[in-house]
Amino acid sequence: MSKIKFGAFPAKHQSPNKKGMVFAPNPLSLTVPEPEFESWLRDSGYLEILDQRTTDLHRLTAAAEAEAAASKPASSSAAANSIAHIGVYFVSQLFSRIWTLLSLLTFNPFSKLTTEDFSGDTPPWAPVFFGSLESYSFPSSASQARLRVHENIKRYARNYASLFVLFFACSLYQLPAALCGLILCLALWEIFKFGADRWGLDRYPVIRQTLIRLAQCVTAVILLTSNIQLAIFLTLGVSYAVILLHASFRKLTTVKQPTAKR
Template sequence: MSFVPNPLSLSVPEPAFETWLRDTGYLELLDERTTAAASTTTTTSVTTSSSSPSSSAAGATSSAAVAGITLLSFLRTLVSLVSLNPFAKLAADDFAGPTPSWTLDFVGRGDYYSWPAGPSQARMRVQENVRRYARNYASLFVVFFVCSLYRMPLSLLGLVASLVIWEMLRFCSEKWELEERWPGLRQALVRVAQFATAVVLYLCKLQFTLVCAISVSYAVMILHASLRKLTPSSQSNGMNRQRRFQQKRAQFPSK
């Protein structure tokens, strides 16, 4: 259990409550209820504006007010996505599991996507989806980096040249046994190789390639994670079934 029930406690810590929701599968229901509540509020606002006095001026004012509220909510959500730290709850264990399916889990169907109803829902979606699809986003970064190197052959040439420098250092160190005979000389050659690598990568503008790949992959990650609804994943269902099986075995031990 994520937390121990206490009848005298009036509140539950938010991290423990979110962990309990994630483990029991209610985090997806919370996302669905937030989306349904936002749709109901929008429908009520439109109905109220349409049932207002019949004068055209009053109707235009009500429509402008609804449009202003919608635009303000959109801007607040967009600002929250820009200022959000998507890696706040990311852990090393999120990269240890198998990669989710690209077609069924990562992309999904068309009804798996919607604009978040508010900053809180956007924050919940981004942090949870980044944890679920961490390996997919890492693979996308590698793909974008390789494509950037293909578009910038000079950076690719610098990367290959730096690898050649270190491979030559390793070959010379093994052939002449520099680590055993002359460790000081080997340390000096390592420093020279580091300096040469930095100069080559700077002249080949590899930093621009990295910035380009990181920017594109970060934008894709934020866009996908915020629009992707929280749906029950096969991994979480398997973990829940295993947890329930272990609890049953603890309640009914074999004789």
């Protein structure tokens, strides 16, 4: 088990030993197991550090494997084995990445989303939401992808909601019949509200409930005949795909930590 150690100090008036060590163990040093350290990072809100550690570890592991493959003897049989090893490595990496993307469909990305995430200000689009090319990287594992998705959806909930409205408007633009059906439904209920207030239908609850049920049936017929369900389906599919891809590829950036109350 790899451990994180804090508090080692150089020994005074001590010459290097045979192994070249010039540091003496500090009896007051703190040794924290890596799983507990990662758990502390999660609980403290420093998820960007955990995300960066996972990315760096994956990059160093891939570089070490590539260097080990390149340092093998250059004989004909060794070269053939090296090529086969590289081919197997790339195929395994390809299937690993495909599995990472497919794993995004096996969990609920909105499970940690709350109504408070929509109450704040909308993060700026260019410098924060989209970022730069350095703000994106392929998640090295399914757990890292889930971590990014859950946190990014909470951070950019208002941005994703705006994108959903934009995609729905584009779907209605591509389907004029659905747009006309939606406008007709809204006009129908506005007319019903105006007529109920004008004629005082609140004094006749039976007639009012009958007209409401009739208006609901007419609305359902209009929605079905105008194919507005197709526009909603396209909007949900495109929005869900964009949210998962952006949230999983977008690196976690540093956010302002809450100050401790005294």
